[in-house]
Amino acid sequence: MSVQEAIYTLRSVLGKENVITAKEDLICYSFDATADLPEHLPDLLVTPMTVEQVAEVIKAANRYKMPVYPRGSGTNLSGGTVPVRGGIVLSSLKMNKILEIDPDNLTATVQPGVIIQTLNNTIAPHGLIYPPDPGSMATATMGGSVAECSGGLRGLKYGVTRDYVMGLEVVLANGDIARFGGKTVKNVTAYDMVRLFTGSEGTLGIITEIIVRLIPAPETRETMFATFADLTTAGRSITEIIRSKVIPATMEIMDRVTMETVENHAQIGLPTESEAILLVEVDGIPEVVRREAATVREVITRNGGVVKTAAGDHERDQLWAARRAALPALARKRPTTILEDATVPRSKITEMLLAIQNIGRRYNLTIGTFGHAGDGNLHPTILTDSRDQEEMERVHRAVDEIFKAALSMGGTLTGEHGIGMAKARYLPWEYGEKGVQVLQKIKEALDPEYLLNPGKMVPCREERK
Amino acid sequence: MNHDFDLSAVEEEIANCMRCGNCQATCPYYQETGFESSVARGKIALAKSVLQGKIKYTPTLAERFECLTCYACNATCPCGIQIDKIFLAARAVMVRNGGSPAFKKLMAAALKNQGLLDLGLKTATLAKGLLFQPHPSGGLSPRFPLGLDLRRVVPSLSPKTFRDGMRESVTVPGAKSKVAFFTGCLVNYVYPSTGRAVVEILTKSGVSVLIPWKQHCCAAPLALNGVMDVAEQMARSQIDLFSGLDVDAVVVACGTCGESFKKKYVELLDGAPGYAGKARELAAKTCDIADFAWNVAPFNRQLLKELAMRVTYHEPCHLGRGLGVTKEPLEIIRTIPGLDFVPLREPERCCGNAGSFSFTHYDISYNILKHKLADISGTGADAVVTGCSACRMQLEDGFAQEGLGKRVFHTAELLAMSLK
Ligand SMILES: Cc1cc2nc3c(=O)[nH]c(=O)nc-3n(C[C@H](O)[C@H](O)[C@H](O)COP(=O)(O)OP(=O)(O)OC[C@H]3O[C@@H](n4cnc5c(N)ncnc54)[C@H](O)[C@@H]3O)c2cc1C
Ligand code: SF4
Ligand code: SF4
Numbered sequence: 055m056s057v058q059e060a061i062y063t064l065r066s067v068l069g070k071e072n073v074i075t076a077k078e079d080l081i082c083y084s085f086d087a088t089a090d091l092p093e094h095l096p097d098l099l100v101t102p103m104t105v106e107q108v109a110e111v112i113k114a115a116n117r118y119k120m121p122v123y124p125r126g127s128g129t130n131l132s133g134g135t136v137p138v139r140g141g142i143v144l145s146s147l148k149m150n151k152i153l154e155i156d157p158d159n160l161t162a163t164v165q166p167g168v169i170i171q172t173l174n175n176t177i178a179p180h181g182l183i184y185p186p187d188p189g190s191m192a193t194a195t196m197g198g199s200v201a202e203c204s205g206g207l208r209g210l211k212y213g214v215t216r217d218y219v220m221g222l223e224v225v226l227a228n229g230d231i232a233r234f235g236g237k238t239v240k241n242v243t244a245y246d247m248v249r250l251f252t253g254s255e256g257t258l259g260i261i262t263e264i265i266v267r268l269i270p271a272p273e274t275r276e277t278m279f280a281t282f283a284d285l286t287t288a289g290r291s292i293t294e295i296i297r298s299k300v301i302p303a304t305m306e307i308m309d310r311v312t313m314e315t316v317e318n319h320a321q322i323g324l325p326t327e328s329e330a331i332l333l334v335e336v337d338g339i340p341e342v343v344r345r346e347a348a349t350v351r352e353v354i355t356r357n358g359g360v361v362k363t364a365a366g367d368h369e370r371d372q373l374w375a376a377r378r379a380a381l382p383a384l385a386r387k388r389p390t391t392i393l394e395d396a397t398v399p400r401s402k403i404t405e406m407l408l409a410i411q412n413i414g415r416r417y418n419l420t421i422g423t424f425g426h427a428g429d430g431n432l433h434p435t436i437l438t439d440s441r442d443q444e445e446m447e448r449v450h451r452a453v454d455e456i457f458k459a460a461l462s463m464g465g466t467l468t469g470e471h472g473i474g475m476a477k478a479r480y481l482p483w484e485y486g487e488k489g490v491q492v493l494q495k496i497k498e499a500l501d502p503e504y505l506l507n508p509g510k511m512v513p514c515r516e517e518r519k
Numbered sequence: 520m521n522h523d524f525d526l527s528a529v530e531e532e533i534a535n536c537m538r539c540g541n542c543q544a545t546c547p548y549y550q551e552t553g554f555e556s557s558v559a560r561g562k563i564a565l566a567k568s569v570l571q572g573k574i575k576y577t578p579t580l581a582e583r584f585e586c587l588t589c590y591a592c593n594a595t596c597p598c599g600i601q602i603d604k605i606f607l608a609a610r611a612v613m614v615r616n617g618g619s620p621a622f623k624k625l626m627a628a629a630l631k632n633q634g635l636l637d638l639g640l641k642t643a644t645l646a647k648g649l650l651f652q653p654h655p656s657g658g659l660s661p662r663f664p665l666g667l668d669l670r671r672v673v674p675s676l677s678p679k680t681f682r683d684g685m686r687e688s689v690t691v692p693g694a695k696s697k698v699a700f701f702t703g704c705l706v707n708y709v710y711p712s713t714g715r716a717v718v719e720i721l722t723k724s725g726v727s728v729l730i731p732w733k734q735h736c737c738a739a740p741l742a743l744n745g746v747m748d749v750a751e752q753m754a755r756s757q758i759d760l761f762s763g764l765d766v767d768a769v770v771v772a773c774g775t776c777g778e779s780f781k782k783k784y785v786e787l788l789d790g791a792p793g794y795a796g797k798a799r800e801l802a803a804k805t806c807d808i809a810d811f812a813w814n815v816a817p818f819n820r821q822l823l824k825e826l827a828m829r830v831t832y833h834e835p836c837h838l839g840r841g842l843g844v845t846k847e848p849l850e851i852i853r854t855i856p857g858l859d860f861v862p863l864r865e866p867e868r869c870c871g872n873a874g875s876f877s878f879t880h881y882d883i884s885y886n887i888l889k890h891k892l893a894d895i896s897g898t899g900a901d902a903v904v905t906g907c908s909a910c911r912m913q914l915e916d917g918f919a920q921e922g923l924g925k926r927v928f929h930t931a932e933l934l935a936m937s938l939k
Contacts, residue, residue: 074554076579077574078556078565078574078577078579078583079554079556079583081561081564081565081568081573082555082556082560082561082565084564085564086538086540087537087538087539087540088538089537089538101553127540127543128540128555129539145553147553148553150553167553171544190541192541192544193540193541193543193544381597382597382598382599385537385539385597385598386535386598386599389531390537391537439534441534
């Protein structure tokens with residue numbers, strides 16, 4: 055039997071302790087952080103320790119025709135690591151070394167299993183930061199976040215993961231090892247392969263080494279908190295702040311449902327009578343920060359918002375604690391939490407917030423919305439119970455409508471969580487059939503047998519009409 | 520038998536796990552292994568599979584439900600899930616289905632019967648020349664595996680137990696109040712000096728102390744490992760011993776023992792006629808020594824003498840996250856003149872002992888301890904203060920093996936030294 059042979063082969067290459075086959079363990083790899091998806095058991099789990107071992111795994115996968123699902127911490131929100139067709143889950147967690155910090159070139163070279171927070175803790179003494187900061191940065195791996203091109207709270211000013219990936223080492227679907235990019239700021243050698251693999255969701259190759267760009271930590275920051283009587287004035291403030299040439303590091307919004315939930319859960323004195331709150335942070339050198347903060351306050355006040363400035367680290371921490379409590383507080387309300395990340399151009403934020411409220415009313419669902427307002431990346435969060443079939447029907451229809459609304463405003467299906475399994479069927483809505491065909495050609499050029507993370511993002515050959 | 524120790528009773532808790540994986544960030548076990556089955560998210564998925572009938576009892580499955588029971592995941596979980604309840608229910612189901620692994624059975628047998636434990640440990644003291652060899656650190660390392668790893672350094676058992684060396688009742692003339700002292704096994708057999716310190720603090724604060732000599736193991740080693748029927752019998756016996764006493768409080772010197780009195784007996788005896796109410800009363804009366812000496816019967820600060828050392832504090836999981844006694848030990852340390860207190864970077868991170876876990880998973884337990892040792896070394900402290908004898912044993916094992924030459928004191932010992 056080929057699975058048995060594959061296990062035998064892999065054990066001889068990786069050692070017994072790196073090839074896991076007990077059902078008691080495999081069950082724990084049949085899902086990830088994505089709600090409302092079917093689960094599937096893999097045949098085995100491998101935990102390679104070197105790039106050569108990864109290459110051996112891929113060669114064995116080819117020989118025994120077993121799909122391979124790369125996996126970091128399994129915190130993705132699009133079903134990216136569910137082994138839908140059985141086969142091999144390849145965990146990167148034993149490749150977790152920071153290989154180099156290079157303060158002269160402002161780069162770090164890491165293995166894929168390094169946790170984002172660990173990298174930041176290690177570079178902090180050098181006065182440097184790695185800006186991409188997904189809410190999951192204390193758990194998510196560098197490999198997973200490169201493969202998802204994760205965003206985060208600082209995306210507005212500092213961009214997302216792809217803006218920091220400079221070089222990659224990748225094991226290709228045939229087991230070859232290739233390197234692209236490097237430490238130079240400028241690099242136009244051939245196609246931009248680094249960008250192709252960044253955000254490829256494990257469908258084109260296994261990332262085994264990453265060179266990222268670091269930046270000096272901002273000297274100072276100022277944090278402000280504003281409340282609004284309606285969504286329109288909140289939305290107008292967001293666009294006007296940017297139009298005034300101020301790019302805050304973060305500009306986060308919470309709607310009333312979210313605020314009420316956070317307040318019920320933590321009693322931190324949030325103004326639940328207002329329709330929206332904005333949390334704005336500007337950072338940089340002191341003079342600029344002072345000037346930009348004044349502009350932010352002026353714009354908000356002019357638009358009828360009530361603004362307060364955090365008087366020190368303690369108040370700042372409290373404000374951020376409230377923001378961070380958004381998802382947990384919502385999640386406590388009902389057993390199942392469906393978190394979307396439909397994204398629209400910044401100027402359409404108000405329209406999108408209203409559309410989501412409307413959809414919630416029509417389908418009689420509780421939807422709390424919060425998110426990265428500055429970059430148009432909203433997280434409409436549907437609170438439900440996956441055991442209630444009738445309600446789940448309504449949830450699915452509401453999700454369809456949220457995507458339709460985002461696309462009709464010139465937005466996108468996903469700002470940072472990726473397509474994976476969860477959004478694969480919506481892909482033609484944004485790309486059209488022709489666009490999806492281009493994806494398939496790229497996939498087949500690099501992975502003709504569909505061995506790498508099949509069933510994610512790109513539809514497999516037999517799924518095509 | 521209380522039927523709450525079943526997975527169906529924690530079905531809602533299981534359903535509330537949103538699988539975010541946040542618990543990975545603080546789980547010391549997961550951080551060593553990198554396996555999902557070590558961390559709460561994976562264990563909850565296994566519990567769910569058991570509930571759904573997708574997987575049945577196997578010894579491997581029973582092993583997957585084992586962990587440090589350090590509550591770090593509880594504290595991190597954004598959904599506020601009572602993860603420990605799920606684990607305990609799962610372990611209870613495992614024990615009922617196929618029995619616990621051999622070592623735990625042994626423990627159950629030894630701890631169930633106080634006579635046996637007493638005899639067992641005393642025999643061990645007599646036999647220690649045969650079984651153990653002296654270690655340069657002054658502890659002993661086993662000559663034979665004994666189910667322990669050969670490298671482990673076990674403290675010498677006290678030749679005379681704490682309770683053997685004390686009167687059952689220590690009265691203070693004109694006492695303000697009277698308490699019962701539940702000593703716990705490790706204080707009684709291994710660290711009698713902690714017991715003496717507790718008595719000293721109490722009497723100097725004008726509190727009379729009763730040390731019921733029939734008291735026995737609090738049952739935590741059983742309850743935490745799912746051996747619920749025996750744990751329940753022991754809880755009943757404990758109630759029989761303590762709830763009749765005419766005392767204002769029951770003082771404990773160990774977070775895990777405290778948790779048994781304050782939480783576990785109530786859960787174990789919920790609805791048990793004649794016992795449920797008494798268990799709740801006893802729970803309300805129970806108080807850790809740090810809490811008691813700081814809040815209930817404050818010690819006389821005028822009596823404090825200077826102690827010149829640099830110390831740090833390790834927070835025991837079951838005292839801090841378990842009982843919520845987090846500030847009092849620090850207040851006590853800060854009040855003692857002369858002490859140079861340097862906090863750990865992660866005072867609340869588990870030391871890796873976790874009772875029987877350190878016997879069944881010695882290597883992982885020791886690797887977890889290494890993080891703690893590095894943190895301690897970073898402070899430059901001469902001594903570590905902590906509120907749990909099991910943590911102390913673990914730390915002393917590490918200090919001896921790494922040749923670090925540092926000492927460990929129970930918070931009560933430190934205070935008693937200053938009150939001398
Ligand atoms: C509470 C919470 C908050 C979150 N907040 C944010 C947020 O603010 N912004 C955001 O963008 N995301 C967020 N996420 C989503 C998720 O955390 C990120 O996508 C994260 O980067 C995934 O990292 P991971 O290590 O868990 O990857 P995994 O989930 O293990 O994998 C993600 C994808 O990458 C692939 N992959 C993993 N490793 C490799 C490799 N070495 N080579 C090739 N492919 C690989 C996998 O196949 C999969 O397709 C959040 C998730 C949670 C649960
Ligand atoms: S943190 Fe809580 S909700 Fe999240 S995976 Fe762990 S147990 Fe589940
Ligand atoms: S109790 Fe501790 S060891 Fe066990 S799963 Fe939770 S965090 Fe990990």
